Amino acid sequence: MTTVNYEIVIIGGGPVGMALALILRDSGISTLLLEARGLPEKVDDPRPLALSHGSRLILQRLGVWQKLSQKTPITTIHISNRGGLGRTVLTPEDAGVSALGYVVNYHDLFRALYETLQDTDTDYLTGATVKQFDTDADFGHVQFDHHGEENEVGAKLLILADGGRLSAQIEDITYQTHDYEQWAVVANIKAQTLQSGIAYERFTSDGPVALLPSGENFALVWTVSPTAAKEIIALDDETFLARLHQHFGDRLGKFIGAGKRSGFPLALKYATPTTSQRIALIGNAAQTLHPVAGQGFNLGLRDAHELANEVLMTFKAGKEIGTPAMLARYRQQRQIDSKAGRIFTDSLIKLFSNDNPLLKHACGFGLSALDCFPPIKRFVARRMIFGARG
Numbered sequence: 101m102t103t104v105n106y107e108i109v110i111i112g113g114g115p116v117g118m119a120l121a122l123i124l125r126d127s128g129i130s131t132l133l134l135e136a137r138g139l140p141e142k143v144d145d146p147r148p149l150a151l152s153h154g155s156r157l158i159l160q161r162l163g164v165w166q167k168l169s170q171k172t173p174i175t176t177i178h179i180s181n182r183g184g185l186g187r188t189v190l191t192p193e194d195a196g197v198s199a200l201g202y203v204v205n206y207h208d209l210f211r212a213l214y215e216t217l218q219d220t221d222t223d224y225l226t227g228a229t230v231k232q233f234d235t236d237a238d239f240g241h242v243q244f245d246h247h248g249e250e251n252e253v254g255a256k257l258l259i260l261a262d263g264g265r266l267s268a269q270i271e272d273i274t275y276q277t278h279d280y281e282q283w284a285v286v287a288n289i290k291a292q293t294l295q296s297g298i299a300y301e302r303f304t305s306d307g308p309v310a311l312l313p314s315g316e317n318f319a320l321v322w323t324v325s326p327t328a329a330k331e332i333i334a335l336d337d338e339t340f341l342a343r344l345h346q347h348f349g350d351r352l353g354k355f356i357g358a359g360k361r362s363g364f365p366l367a368l369k370y371a372t373p374t375t376s377q378r379i380a381l382i383g384n385a386a387q388t389l390h391p392v393a394g395q396g397f398n399l400g401l402r403d404a405h406e407l408a409n410e411v412l413m414t415f416k417a418g419k420e421i422g423t424p425a426m427l428a429r430y431r432q433q434r435q436i437d438s439k440a441g442r443i444f445t446d447s448l449i450k451l452f453s454n455d456n457p458l459l460k461h462a463c464g465f466g467l468s469a470l471d472c473f474p475p476i477k478r479f480v481a482r483r484m485i486f487g488a489r490g
């Protein structure tokens with residue numbers, strides 16, 4: 101078996117790995133992207149992704165935004181607390197942007213990134229599953245299976261964008277994990293009221309339920325216990341829609357149609373540190389968050405953006421890619437944003453998903469207070485949109 105050498109091998113061609121490969125195209129840095137799954141037709145992932153304005157700007161620069169078949173602007177975010185007083189409404193004016201975000205679909209984003217990659221000279225293999233990797237002080241070595249054939253490649257830097265599957269095996273990286281014991285039930289929903297750009301986030305003691313504008317309809321992300329999720333997924337449409345109406349309330353009238361339902365187990369999982377010898381983690385491999393407030397992909401895209409900046413600056417300065425000094429700079433760049441995203445989403449879940457009446461009132465008060473203090477509201481809105489640098 102002959103070993104081919106690259107400057108960079110990206111393991112995992114999900115949305116974050118693909119975005120990184122696109123940022124590095126035309127840089128003169130030899131890059132290989134390995135993705136276990138097949139073509140976009142085989143990636144049947146129905147989850148909606150709320151993209152921030154910052155993510156839109158990155159995707160636009162990459163030529164991906166233009167290829168998305170549907171991106172629905174969020175013009176208002178309506179946040180409320182079931183069984184408690186208080187609500188707040190965020191608008192683009194609060195954040196000084198034209199839209200608070202855009203709802204796209206994971207499958208559509210995957211396809212748009214895939215198609216954009218086809219027009220580049222990046223080496224990109226689908227159906228390529230990495231089986232093993234190791235590193236020494238100078239190089240990383242990767243073994244992968246490509247349609248039943250064993251292959252080996254080497255690189256100055258291995259970037260793990262595998263969602264955290266393989267990276268959990270790296271000896272000097274520890275994962276902190278908290279199982280929320282919740283699942284997200286995801287489905288497309290038609291309501292009596294057509295969507296008008298408003299994203300509803302409603303906190304309940306079982307967990308948050310979000311209805312995001314998606315085309316004419318809504319994308320539902322309903323957080324419930326694992327047992328309830330399985331039960332809800334198995335319901336017939338009529339019973340399911342009635343149960344959703346009962347849970348969400350009457351704000352949108354009756355729910356009159358539902359697409360296929362899927363369930364996702366939810367956990368907080370993050371790596372410490374996010375680099376190792378000749379290795380950097382990005383996206384869900386670095387941190388997997390609860391989907392409340394739609395931070396995960398946005399954060400992962402910023403990981404890819406910052407890592408690419410470090411790589412490009414190092415390369416342009418004629419220095420070696422993947423050295424401990426370069427990786428330390430990447431780690432430091434991402435520390436605050438990653439931690440802020442984690443604390444923000446985790447605190448929302450811990451504060452709002454509880455039955456404690458005192459805490460419920462305090463949260464309701466907090467939501468109302470946001471409405472009364474525009475500077476704080478602006479801070480929250482910009483953090484949701486641009487991350488820690490907001």
Ligand SMILES: Cc1cc2nc3c(=O)[nH]c(=O)nc-3n(C[C@H](O)[C@H](O)[C@H](O)COP(=O)(O)OP(=O)(O)OC[C@H]3O[C@@H](n4cnc5c(N)ncnc54)[C@H](O)[C@@H]3O)c2cc1C
Nearest residue numbers: 112114115116136150230262263383384391394396397398
């Ligand atoms: C219900 C739900 C709703 C969400 N909503 C939002 C939202 O509104 N906004 C937001 O920003 N984020 C949201 N997220 C989070 C978002 O989906 C993730 O952060 C994002 O998908 C991470 O992308 P990734 O490329 O890092 O990882 P993944 O999407 O997990 O991709 C990893 C890729 O690596 C590949 N891979 C794995 N192992 C190997 C291997 N051994 N060899 C080769 N390839 C491999 C996999 O096939 C996969 O394609 C949501 C998540 C859920 C569950």
